[in-house]
Amino acid sequence: MTAVRPEPLSSWPSDLSAFAFEVPHSPEALLFESAKGIRLTDTTGRGYLDALSGVFVTCFGYDCEPIVSAVADQLRTLPFNPPLHGTNRPALELARALVDLAPPGITTAKLVNGGSESVEAAIRLSRLYHRERGNPGKVKILSYYHGYHGATFGSLSLTGRPDVTRFGPGLPGVVHVWPPDCLEAFWDVPAERSGELAAAMIERTIEAEGPDSVAAIVMEPVIHLRGMAIAPADYLARIREVCDRHGVLLVFDEIVTGFGRTGSPFAAQTFGVTPDILCVGKGISGGFAPLAAVLMGGHIAEVLGEKGGPVSFAPSHTYAANPMAAAAGLAAVTHFRDGGYLDRIAALAADTEPRLRALVEGRGTLRSIGLLYGLKLVADGERLGERVASACLRRGLIIRGQDDWVVLAPAFVTTPAEVDEILGTLGEALDEVCGAGR
Numbered sequence: 001m002t003a004v005r006p007e008p009l010s011s012w013p014s015d016l017s018a019f020a021f022e023v024p025h026s027p028e029a030l031l032f033e034s035a036k037g038i039r040l041t042d043t044t045g046r047g048y049l050d051a052l053s054g055v056f057v058t059c060f061g062y063d064c065e066p067i068v069s070a071v072a073d074q075l076r077t078l079p080f081n082p083p084l085h086g087t088n089r090p091a092l093e094l095a096r097a098l099v100d101l102a103p104p105g106i107t108t109a110k111l112v113n114g115g116s117e118s119v120e121a122a123i124r125l126s127r128l129y130h131r132e133r134g135n136p137g138k139v140k141i142l143s144y145y146h147g148y149h150g151a152t153f154g155s156l157s158l159t160g161r162p163d164v165t166r167f168g169p170g171l172p173g174v175v176h177v178w179p180p181d182c183l184e185a186f187w188d189v190p191a192e193r194s195g196e197l198a199a200a201m202i203e204r205t206i207e208a209e210g211p212d213s214v215a216a217i218v219m220e221p222v223i224h225l226r227g228m229a230i231a232p233a234d235y236l237a238r239i240r241e242v243c244d245r246h247g248v249l250l251v252f253d254e255i256v257t258g259f260g261r262t263g264s265p266f267a268a269q270t271f272g273v274t275p276d277i278l279c280v281g282k283g284i285s286g287g288f289a290p291l292a293a294v295l296m297g298g299h300i301a302e303v304l305g306e307k308g309g310p311v312s313f314a315p316s317h318t319y320a321a322n323p324m325a326a327a328a329g330l331a332a333v334t335h336f337r338d339g340g341y342l343d344r345i346a347a348l349a350a351d352t353e354p355r356l357r358a359l360v361e362g363r364g365t366l367r368s369i370g371l372l373y374g375l376k377l378v379a380d381g382e383r384l385g386e387r388v389a390s391a392c393l394r395r396g397l398i399i400r401g402q403d404d405w406v407v408l409a410p411a412f413v414t415t416p417a418e419v420d421e422i423l424g425t426l427g428e429a430l431d432e433v434c435g436a437g438r
């Protein structure tokens, strides 16, 4: 049985006033010192098993040597290049590797620094595409209520969650639509019907807004902040058809689902639907550099330059396609492509999923696709996500919990013994918070 640790978990310096934390500072916050494999150590020497891959990032563990050496070599050779005067070799090679990993039809990659920038670029690209094709009025962007797309203003505007309204009105022209999961949760629509109904509602929304005014719809194939709401069968194919009928671009935000998470390189391949634009980030560098990319179909790239030739897309960012980040990305993507990871992911998922399902039985429901897991946990009307995540953390296990869900996304290098440890600790936390349940 894992020992439950007393709080506080780590020793903090007395003056913390200079640093702005992401979440309110609490006794549970950790001051990390080092990491190896999927294990982190804090400044007090306590260890934590990371079952979330950082936050869907460190898929190859915290010490993946091929990526570390690629970054170190690049820093010694060319740490930066004048971005207005050219680019660098790893950036070109990474763009090629990304396009080759993506579904056919995707031809071009623009490298940026993070997921939010990738979503911003997708918004700009969508509007530019229609303008260049003689439809400057197609500017509206549809996105989900309860999705998440980032913290910059455009991506935040697409994030249809009540907690972002405190920043005031978002980007003009953003229209929110309901995903199938919300139809099920809020209106008791049966799961077999939610995809069809949501797609029909999205089409009616496009018609009501005026198809001549709608540029794109941006969506996550698996919605993280709904506790991993997985797109129902045929739903994304229906959305593809709706988009094609109305000349609306389909943008997949695969910042969580990219790079093997759902069992294929991208969820686009898992679901068999190719979007016009694909936003990727997080696992793209394995956590060894801030990096993301927006991948686009040939028809989009064509408006940015010569057909089949080099394209340009400005304005950009000073650090976009930075050599160090590109070297990390190239090493990570090559490592993913050549390291037999899809087989490893399938084997890990086959071992983990039934055991996780058994753990959850009688206490909630499990959603799973590849190595992405969402557990919905409610008891006596109480939404237990945060309590379960906190009970895990006190036992040295990192997962994420909010509302009525917790999510796990184990690294692709998690060993069978580490899976045992993750499930054992999660089981104890569930016993503590939800009761024995079964």
Ligand SMILES: Cc1ncc(COP(=O)(O)O)c(C=O)c1O
Pocket: 114, 115, 116, 117, 119, 148, 149, 150, 151, 220, 224, 253, 254, 255, 256, 281, 282, 292
């Ligand atoms: C689905 C999704 N899109 C976009 C983002 C924004 O990415 P970043 O935090 O790298 O800007 C995130 C981050 O969590 C995300 O989960």
